[in-house]
Amino acid sequence: MVLDAYTYVFAIGSCFALLEAFNNGANDVANAWATSVSSRSVTYRQAMVLCTIFELTGALAVGARTASTIKNGIIPASAFGDNAGVQLLAFACASAGASIWVMWCTRNSAHVSSTYALVSSIAGVGVAAVGAKNVQWGWSDGSGLGAIFAGLCMAPFISACFGAIIFMIIKLSVHKRKNPLPWAVWTSPGFFLIAGTVCTLSIVYKGSPRLGLDKKPASYIVAVTLGTGFGLCALSALFFVPYVHAKVIKKDHTLKWWMIFQGPLLFKRPPPPDADTNTKSIVPDYAVIQETPAPDTDSIAKEKLGNASGDDIKAVPVAVDPHVDNEKGAIGLEYTHAQYQKLLKDATKRHHANLRLQKGPLGWAMRVLHVNKLGAGSIHETHNMIALVKRIPAQIVVALLYGTQYDIHTAQVGINNSPEGRRMERVYAHAPRYPNEVEHLYSFVQVITACTASFAHGANDVGNAVGVWAGMYAAWSTGSPSQAKAEVPMWQLGVTAAVICIGFITYGYNIMKVMGNKLTYHSPSRGSSMELGAAITILIFSQYKLPVSTSMCITGATVGVGLCNGTFRAVNWKRVGLLFFSWVMTVPIAGLLGGCLMALAVNAPHW
Template identity: 80%
Template sequence: MVLDAYTYVFALGSMFALLEAYNNGANDVANAWATSVSSRSVTYRQAMILCTIFELTGALAVGARTASTIKNGIIPSSAFGTNAGVQLLAFACSSAGASIWVMWCTRNSAHVSSTYSLVSSIAGVGVAAVGASKVQWGWSGGSGLGAIFAGLAMAPFISACFAAIIFMLIKVTVHMRKNPLPWAVWTSPFFFLIAGTVCSLSIVYKGSPRLGLDKKPPWYIASVSLGTGFGLALLAALFFVPYVHCKVVKKDQDLKIWNVFQGPLLFKRPAPENADQLQAHVPNYAVVQEPVDDVSSDSSSAKPHNTDGSEEIKPVAASPGHDQEKGVIGLSPDYTYLQYQQLLRDARERHHAKLRKTKGPLGWAMRSLHENQLGAGSIHETHNLVAAVKRIPAMIVVAFLYGTHYDIHTAQVGIHNSPEGRRMERVYSHAAKYSNEVEHLYSYVQVITACTASFAHGANDVGNAVGVWAGMYAAWSTGNPSASKAEVPLWQLGVTAATICIGFITYGYNIMKVMGNKLTYHSPSRGSSMEMGAAITILIFSQYALPVSTSMCITGATVGVGLCNGTWKAVNWKRVGLLFFSWVMTVPIAGLIGGCLMGLAVNTPHW
């Protein structure tokens, strides 16, 4: 009977642990990749592939480092004595508390830290299970709550400093030159050097005990890390530099991606005869603010209307001087709250109308949902029951594929002439716009920095998510409380990392649409600096087994780069304030949810 109860609690706790990992991917990973997608360096689908590869690599190579802190640093194993059932129940309630809070926030596009949600939930559970005196509130050798929550202030600041330093190097070395393009080409291997060194250092230096690398002498660590970094930089100099030189300097529009393997021979490739009159064949990386009139025949009107559809409603003209800050000229209409919500619904319907015209499983599913909407009356009416049954297969398909077709860029620019849209126009007006040729070069660099950031997230946040699951597994499989130094099974790291990637792929768009360009102006050169600054900070904290929020790091890095424009007006401080508020509120709310669940479970009448 005891084993049956253990199995039941373990199964329930595992479900919540994986749900917490899923929400981690939909929230934290989406925030980390929002920079690259916002800068148009990668598409959402490309980000999915790269995220899966490097998230798994970081998790399997380094991910167990922070798991011990989550598992034993907040509530010591000794606090449970010999009662493995209470420890199993405590970890299950911790996962439930964190997953419930992060899931609600993700559903409402609220950006929170899954790391601090889990940590706060564990603290609340500890108070309910073993008492406040047994919870490690202080520094506790770098693994207690004092050390963890110190990162709440330190991590964003350190990330901002690293990102600002990197971007200022780019700005001074490249952007401020009279002819910045050659400087951008020849200095690009520097980023490959940093990325290779940082990633290899995180694996070698106390990173992968399974490979025995944590016992190596300092000279070995330095030589392997620097050798990897310089080797990657050398490959970039031999293959990447000639390719981008031919593409953006010589403006060779006939160049194909497979020509990169010609390496230095590309320098001898003749430039087009009319190269002086050509523009480099590169995308436009400017953030588009103007709305696009692309209304499908079966979509709703772009104009706002009453929610009951009775009559078209029009925005009210702003009063003289209203919201007329620098960069905004003339009067612009104001929409009421209900009108603004209707505009959002209209934009979503236009997007759905496009999807209904596509081929493939998602197009079929969207058409099926559109054709089988619930009709009049209650859900138990026959026609509604039939429609609900027909909608089930389509809803499953949409759940898996909708995120891969979401238009992140359109969602990020906001509603034109709304308060948010005008606010972002003011923010963008204070940011310098650099040439598309230079930004195109850094779009390649940003792919490397984004992969580094994803590797760093796998090294840190996977350990956070798997820590409680590993504790539950040890208590369930052995019948004894989890040992403080118990090794995290490799299969649990892999399953957790895969679940995080699924969360990013299927639901990450819900966070990405409110991040990125809504904090400050993004471009590939800025984005690569943000991601590298955040990645360095995350990996530093991981090496000392300190869980840190990836979201906080990338947000701090974004603010740091935004301030490099030379004015505080280049940052959307309202959005930053909302993010900080959500971080602060996460601590008590997640703690209360986890603590209340544990209190109810422990004190439930039993026989």
């Protein structure tokens, strides 16, 4: 009977642990890739593929390092004595508390840290299970709550410094030049050097014990790290530099992607005769613009928008402060709350209408849901039961594929004349736009930095997510509390990383649509600096087994790069404040959820 109870609790706890991993992907990973997608360096689909590859690689190579801190650093194994059941129940409640809170936040596009939600939930569970005195509140050799929560302040600041330093190097060496394009081309291998070195160092320095990397001498670490970094730098100089030289300097619009393998021969490739006069766009337009059309000031008073009760609502012209809302001081148009919500709903309806025109599985599913709407009456009415049965397969398809077709760029722009839209316009006005040809070059670099950031997330956050699951598995399989030195099974790391990727692919758009461009102006050169600064910070923390929030790191780096525009006005401080508020509130709420669940479970009547 005891084993049956253990199995029951382990099954429930495993579901919540995987749900927490799913939320981690939908929240933290989405925030990490929002920079690349917002900068238009990669599409959402490309981000999905690259995320899957590098999250798995980072998790399997480095990911177990922070798992021991989550599993035994907050509540020592000795606190449970010989009672494996209490430890198993504690980790199950911790996963439940964290996953419930983060899922609610993700569903409502509220950005929180899944790492600190889990840590706070474990702390709350510890108080309920073994008492506050047995919870490691202090530093505890770098694994206690004091060390973990120190990252709440240190990680964003350190990321901001790294991101700002990297972007200032780009700004001074490239953007400030009279002719920045050649400088951008010839200095680009340096970013491949940095990215390759950072990734390799994270693997070989205190690396995977399974590969024996944790016992290698310093000379081996230096040789492998620098060898890989300079090797990648040399490859980029041989193949990448000639390719972008022909594409952006010679303006060769006949160049194909596979010609990159011609390497230095591309320097001798003559530009086409119409290179300077061809109207075909050589590079995309990376300028972030307000894509929502502004309302007509002459006809807006005649436009009528119906609210839920059928009343007419009119947009009201209001005087706009020239120092606050725009530079012209023109008469603005203030939307009411009902109008603003209707505009958002109309945008969603247009998006769904476009999806219904597609020929793939998602288009079929959207058409089925549109045709088979629930009718009048209760759910048990015959026509509603039939519609519900028809909708179930379509709803499954939509849940799996809806995120792959979500228009992130349209969702990130602000509605004109709304408070958010005007705030974003003011922020963008303080950020200089650099030539598209230069930004196009850094879009390639940003792919590397985004992959580095995803690798860093896999190395850190997968260990955080798998820690409680590994503790539950050890207690269930052995019948005794999990030991501090117990090894995390490789299959658990792989499954957790896969679930994180699924969360990003299917649900990450909820966070991506409110991140990225709504913090500061984005472009590939800025985005690559943000991602590389965050990746370096995450890898430093993971080397010392300190769980840190990827969300906090990328947010800190974003603010740091935004300040490099030379003014505080280049950052949307209201959005930053909301993010910080959500981080702070995560600690007590997740702690209370986990602690209350544990208190109810431990003190429930039993026989």
